[in-house]
Amino acid sequence: MSTDSVAQSLRRARSGVGVAGAGRPPDARPKRVLSPRNVTMLALVLPSILLVLLLNAYPVLYAGVQSVRDGDLISAGDFVGLANYATVLSDPVFWQAARFTLVFTLVGVFGSWAMGMGLALLLRRRIPAGGVFKVLLLLPWVVPVVVSATSWNWLVATPQSPLPILAEALGFGRVLFLANPLLAQITVCVFKVWISFPFMMMMMGAALAAVDNNVYEAARVDGASGAQLLRTMTLPLTAKSTFISWILMTIFCVNDFPTVFLLTGGGPVNATQTLVVQAYRTVFLDFETGPGVAIAFLMTVVLVVISVVLYRSVKKVDIE
Amino acid sequence: MSMHASKAALSRRGFLGVAGGTAAVSALAACSGGGSGGGGGGGDTLKFWNMPWGGTEFNPRDKEITEAYEPGDGLPGAVYQEIQWANFTQTFSSAVASNTGPAVSSGGGTQAFLFESQGKIAYADDLLESWKSNGLYDDFLPGLIDAMKVEGGYAAVPYNLDMRVMWYNTTLLEQAGVEPPTDWPSYLEVSEALKGIGAYSFGVGAGSGSFTGSHIMTSFMINNGGGLFNADQEPECVTDANVEAMEFVLEMVAKGYVDPGSVTYTSDNVQSQWKDRRFAMGWDGAGLAANVGGEVAPELAVNSPLVGPHGDLGALYFPNNIMMYTNTPSQEGSEAFLTYYYQNMAPLWTEHTGIGLPPLRSIADTPEFQSDVNAVKIIEEWQPISRTWGAPGSDALFLGVTDVDGTPAMGTFTQQILSGAATAVDALTTLQQALEG
Numbered sequence: 001m002s003t004d005s006v007a008q009s010l011r012r013a014r015s016g017v018g019v020a021g022a023g024r025p026p027d028a029r030p031k032r033v034l035s036p037r038n039v040t041m042l043a044l045v046l047p048s049i050l051l052v053l054l055l056n057a058y059p060v061l062y063a064g065v066q067s068v069r070d071g072d073l074i075s076a077g078d079f080v081g082l083a084n085y086a087t088v089l090s091d092p093v094f095w096q097a098a099r100f101t102l103v104f105t106l107v108g109v110f111g112s113w114a115m116g117m118g119l120a121l122l123l124r125r126r127i128p129a130g131g132v133f134k135v136l137l138l139l140p141w142v143v144p145v146v147v148s149a150t151s152w153n154w155l156v157a158t159p160q161s162p163l164p165i166l167a168e169a170l171g172f173g174r175v176l177f178l179a180n181p182l183l184a185q186i187t188v189c190v191f192k193v194w195i196s197f198p199f200m201m202m203m204m205g206a207a208l209a210a211v212d213n214n215v216y217e218a219a220r221v222d223g224a225s226g227a228q229l230l231r232t233m234t235l236p237l238t239a240k241s242t243f244i245s246w247i248l249m250t251i252f253c254v255n256d257f258p259t260v261f262l263l264t265g266g267g268p269v270n271a272t273q274t275l276v277v278q279a280y281r282t283v284f285l286d287f288e289t290g291p292g293v294a295i296a297f298l299m300t301v302v303l304v305v306i307s308v309v310l311y312r313s314v315k316k317v318d319i320e
Numbered sequence: 321m322s323m324h325a326s327k328a329a330l331s332r333r334g335f336l337g338v339a340g341g342t343a344a345v346s347a348l349a350a351c352s353g354g355g356s357g358g359g360g361g362g363g364d365t366l367k368f369w370n371m372p373w374g375g376t377e378f379n380p381r382d383k384e385i386t387e388a389y390e391p392g393d394g395l396p397g398a399v400y401q402e403i404q405w406a407n408f409t410q411t412f413s414s415a416v417a418s419n420t421g422p423a424v425s426s427g428g429g430t431q432a433f434l435f436e437s438q439g440k441i442a443y444a445d446d447l448l449e450s451w452k453s454n455g456l457y458d459d460f461l462p463g464l465i466d467a468m469k470v471e472g473g474y475a476a477v478p479y480n481l482d483m484r485v486m487w488y489n490t491t492l493l494e495q496a497g498v499e500p501p502t503d504w505p506s507y508l509e510v511s512e513a514l515k516g517i518g519a520y521s522f523g524v525g526a527g528s529g530s531f532t533g534s535h536i537m538t539s540f541m542i543n544n545g546g547g548l549f550n551a552d553q554e555p556e557c558v559t560d561a562n563v564e565a566m567e568f569v570l571e572m573v574a575k576g577y578v579d580p581g582s583v584t585y586t587s588d589n590v591q592s593q594w595k596d597r598r599f600a601m602g603w604d605g606a607g608l609a610a611n612v613g614g615e616v617a618p619e620l621a622v623n624s625p626l627v628g629p630h631g632d633l634g635a636l637y638f639p640n641n642i643m644m645y646t647n648t649p650s651q652e653g654s655e656a657f658l659t660y661y662y663q664n665m666a667p668l669w670t671e672h673t674g675i676g677l678p679p680l681r682s683i684a685d686t687p688e689f690q691s692d693v694n695a696v697k698i699i700e701e702w703q704p705i706s707r708t709w710g711a712p713g714s715d716a717l718f719l720g721v722t723d724v725d726g727t728p729a730m731g732t733f734t735q736q737i738l739s740g741a742a743t744a745v746d747a748l749t750t751l752q753q754a755l756e757g
Binding site for chain 2: 174268
């Protein structure tokens with residue numbers, strides 16, 4: 001029997017050493033890397049590797065080349081080094097877009113998660129026509145965003161739209177949901193939460209379904225309150241799904257083009273412009289592929305960092 | 321055991337041999353391709369790409385005209401393709417870059433000048449020269465052909481006109497007890513009266529996908545003798561004329577004559593405001609009344625151009641055009657097709673398919689076109705005084721105008737003015753810096 005503590009065992013497991021001991025010593029004989037079998041295997045997977053490289057790596061590499069050139073949509077242009085990155089990073093509009101992207105992502109991720117989690121918890125209870133509710137709640141996610149954006153535009157765009165009329169009736173005066181920069185930012189964020197919460201609801205619903213009800217019953221027997229159950233049972237037990245849903249939603253939010261573009265186009269005066277919208281406008285409206293692709297690459301770097309941090313949290317949850 | 325291994329190895333080798341052979345054959349087949357990829361039409365036909373310029377009946381009618389083309393001996397026939405406005409820049413750019421694009425096309429108003437700078441455009445000089453003998457050349461409305469001239473030659477041929485004009489609702493003006501304005505001071509007076517009945521007098525949109533707002537800002541500059549480009553075709557935004565024009569618009573904003581929502585109004589929102597009779601006056605294209613439709617459409621009328629504070633007349637317009645590409649199965653064929661097309665395209669206007677205004681006097685003079693009072697007024701009063709993005713420096717279009725045509729810099733500038741978020745000088749200075757950058 002091993003005398004290691006659990007933590008020591010986990011560390012050993014992570015480093016590839018069995019809990020019970022160091023295991024069999026590695027084979028002393030030198031392995032032939034290019035054995036006929038390995039060559040055959042390599043040859044068999046080579047077409048797939050080439051396909052993946054062509055479909056994924058080539059566009060990324062080509063985009064990388066574009067980001068260090070001053071080309072346009074037709075010609076590659078001349079090599080300009082990191083000038084495009086310097087241009088982008090010194091542009092106040094980029095930083096304004098970066099700030100709003102951050103806000104948009106934070107609100108999108110945590111707003112939709114909170115709403116999705118709340119509804120998932122609610123739908124665990126037996127309620128009349130629960131299935132119908134589930135379907136209805138999925139609609140914002142299912143309906144094409146073009147349709148949703150058009151509907152929201154109809155709801156808020158003009159003073160004669162339903163929500164401004166309601167706001168005026170409630171004594172808030174004339175509320176310009178899309179023309180006022182702050183209100184436009186809030187509207188876009190709320191819209192994002194609205195179209196995203198069903199995804200979170202499904203993710204968290206699935207996570208909650210995997211939790212054994214006996215655990216809750218035992219906790220209730222021990223006198224745990226609802227808040228305690230949520231804090232000490234529900235959240236830890238669904239942590240892995242939560243982190244994964246955060247990773248996915250972060251990627252969805254940062255890369256979300258239609259939500260912003262269809263509702264406000266990034267206005268008024270760039271107030272709701274996110275980085276992906278700025279990248280699009282730079283490439284396809286200004287015809288400056290270099291700076292536009294540079295913005296996209298900077299976004300990718302940030303996304304990778306965030307994803308790695310969150311993914312490590314998932315692994316940590318796994319181990320614990 | 322060794323026998324098994326040997327068989328397996330042989331089997332693998334055999335499999336790899338077959339796989340390699342198949343791949344090689346596929347690669348060779350792909351490489352051969354029959355040479356049909358390029359040529360703006362694939363050898364014996366030329367591709368004509370046209371946009372949905374009008375209603376649902378436009379493209380089918382346009383296709384009929386195209387397919388009725390009977391080429392002369394040895395010249396290619398024409399195949400028709402409708403290209404949607406959505407992402408049209410990407411559509412054309414990728415096709416032209418890969419030499420799979422059209423031989424002849426319409427497109428964005430400044431598209432020809434972008435592709436001309438890339439060496440992808442076949443100049444229309446010979447075509448236009450040939451039209452001097454068949455009457456087509458002299459049939460164009462004044463100034464249109466000159467707008468297509470760049471240093472190397474004529475980049476395109478004028479096709480349909482997209483105008484920006486002043487509209488008003490006759491019923492609302494009557495209700496307010498005022499006559500349509502004739503100049504900037506009277507515009508302010510009429511606006512005040514319209515404000516009294518809860519209507520806006522500067523109806524326009526500058527939201528997602530709506531570039532009309534930026535067009536109208538430029539129109540006001542041109543109406544004051546200004547504009548965005550100097551005679552050297554360089555951006556020159558911060559001029560006295562432009563500052564005065566933008567200060568006038570800012571005054572309209574400050575006095576509440578501009579709908580505060582205009583900043584983010586889409587085209588649909590703008591039409592909705594006209595339908596709701598919230599817009600009593602405003603600025604839009606020639607098709608506004610048709611787009612608004614319903615019982616409000618008959619109430620809408622085109623006003624005469626306003627006289628600026630220094631006696632200037634002027635507005636912005638877009639001579640949309642048809643261009644020929646160097647990637648064609650036959651340049652002679654492209655020119656022959658366009659000659660046929662221009663001689664037979666009149667039904668697009670006389671049958672009211674919804675396309676913009678005609679470039680040819682002969683079409684504008686037809687009884688069918690003359691039955692549209694607003695369209696006639698635009699041709700008679702607005703077209704002669706309208707200028708391109710190149711104003712005040714020139715009447716021709718050039719590559720530099722792609723920096724202002726529907727670009728983020730112009731959108732931001734317009735939103736700054738319409739929201740009153742910046743002074744005229746600051747907004748114009750920011751625009752100048754963006755255009756220089």
